[in-house]
Every structure is written in structure tokens, then in C-alpha cells.
Amino acid sequence: MIEISSNSEKGLLYANFKGLVEPEHIHRLNQVLPDLLRPLPQDFTVLCDLSGMEVMDFACSSLVAEVMQKIALAGVARVIRVIPDPRKDIGFGILSIFHYPSRIIVNHFNCLEEALEYLELNPRDLAAGKQTHILEPLS
Secondary structure, three states, rough: OOEEEEEEEOOOOEEEEEEEEHHHHHHHHHHHHHHOOOOOOOOEEEEEEEEEEEEHHHHHHHHHHOOOOOHHHHHHOOOEEEEHHHHOOOOOHHHHHOOOOOOOEEEEEEEEEHHHHOOOOOHHHHOOOOOEEEEEOOO
């Protein structure tokens, strides 16, 4: 499952990956992404939390690349990834090299609290009163 929210006041796109993430999740993310990116300022931040993710199907990598391209075109300034277990990284660093311009700052943290402190945000900034989508497989 992926929970994704957009907070235009904070200039933040927050993606929280949980459990098993399959290509259908990323496909659905690609579908809702334009609506989430539209209200964000040109220098927005992406916070991608993989703490709750058990595994991501390797077939997701090409779809993740499409997400990265859309985010880059929308004007992202920095990408913050929370990856407590390096085995859960399906190659985000490599994908970033090919799909993000060098002007985009990319940082990694071991826990969400560290990332929020770095961004000078609190947990309420991630979802309170903002546009949110829960992306689960369609049955």
C-alpha cells in the first residue's frame, strides 16, 4: 500500500510505503500524481518513507522511474528518503542519477523523526487537512 499526500502550504509531497508494494500500486500513484503535484510550488520537497514497507516488487522500478520524471518536471528541489533497512532500497540512488537533474538535493535518513527534524516539520504537517490518497490494489 502507498499513502500519498500533498501539502501545498509546506511545499511537501509525502509518500508512505507500507507492506508489500506491487506494480499496480505504483501505476495508481502515477495516475493520481498530477493532481497532487499541481498545487505545489516549484521548489517543493518529496518525503518518501519506506519504514513500513516489507518488500517492493522489483518490477516496480520502471514505474518508479516514471514517477521520478514527473516529480522532476514539476519542479522538485529536494528528495528526502527514509530507508531504515538498506535491503528495501530497490535502486532509488541509481534511478535518481538518471531521472533527477543534478540540481535536486537527495538525502537519506534511517528514521522519519530524523527526516522531519532536518526538514523542520512535525508529524501533523504530513497529512493534516491536505489532499491524501490511499493506493491499494483493485480487487
